[in-house]
Amino acid sequence: MDLLRSAGLRVTGPRVAVLEVLAEHPHADAAQVLERVRGGSADGAPGVSVQGVYDVLSTLDGAGVLRRIQPAHSVARYEIDGGDNHHHVVCRGCGRLHDVPCATGSVPCLDPAGPQSLGFLVDEAEVIYWGLCPSCRTDGDHSPGGGAGPSTRTTPTIHHSKENA
Numbered sequence: 001m002d003l004l005r006s007a008g009l010r011v012t013g014p015r016v017a018v019l020e021v022l023a024e025h026p027h028a029d030a031a032q033v034l035e036r037v038r039g040g041s042a043d044g045a046p047g048v049s050v051q052g053v054y055d056v057l058s059t060l061d062g063a064g065v066l067r068r069i070q071p072a073h074s075v076a077r078y079e080i081d082g083g084d085n086h087h088h089v090v091c092r093g094c095g096r097l098h099d100v101p102c103a104t105g106s107v108p109c110l111d112p113a114g115p116q117s118l119g120f121l122v123d124e125a126e127v128i129y130w131g132l133c134p135s136c137r138t139d140g141d142h143s144p145g146g147g148a149g150p151s152t153r154t155t156p157t158i159h160h161s162k163e164n165a
Contacts, residue, residue, distance in 0.1 A: 003080070007063040014048045018056045019065075019080065026079040027069065027097045030057055033078070069097070071128050087127040093136030100129065 021036045034053045060066040067081040071090045085102045108125040
């Protein structure tokens with residue numbers, strides 16, 4: 001697989017299987033990746049261990065192949081890093097996570113005057129927007145800022161907006 005080779009990584013069954021799962025299910029967490037790999041939705045690694053999935057996710061994240069997203073009070077989720085500098089919006093009610101385009105169009109996306117005054121050379125800013133999705137806004141059990149947060153859901157629903165990918 002070219003993505004692995006271009007990152008200087010060996011092509012292995014578990015790595016290919018994890019990438020296939022994340023290509024089909026962006027924003028999946030490690031448990032969801034493992035379930036799909038073991039369930040046969042990806043070829044090459046039905047017997048991969050729990051530790052194997054975590055090792056692959058860590059290696060691919062460290063090599064810049066994956067992007068790790070961890071909203072506050074939530075498990076880490078992963079997506080293939082397409083280098084498109086997009087951000088995310090998370091629903092406080094159901095935990096859905098969607099891609100949104102960069103607000104400014106260029107890195108680091110925010111005015112870095114504060115960190116630069118401390119001597120930092122800022123090259124990236126991670127932006128996560130929080131709110132309520134349309135479904136949760138119409139659900140009487142959730143109110144802005146007071147709804148059940150992502151930390152109260154053990155398996156958030158994964159949605160990926162193709163038009164922003």
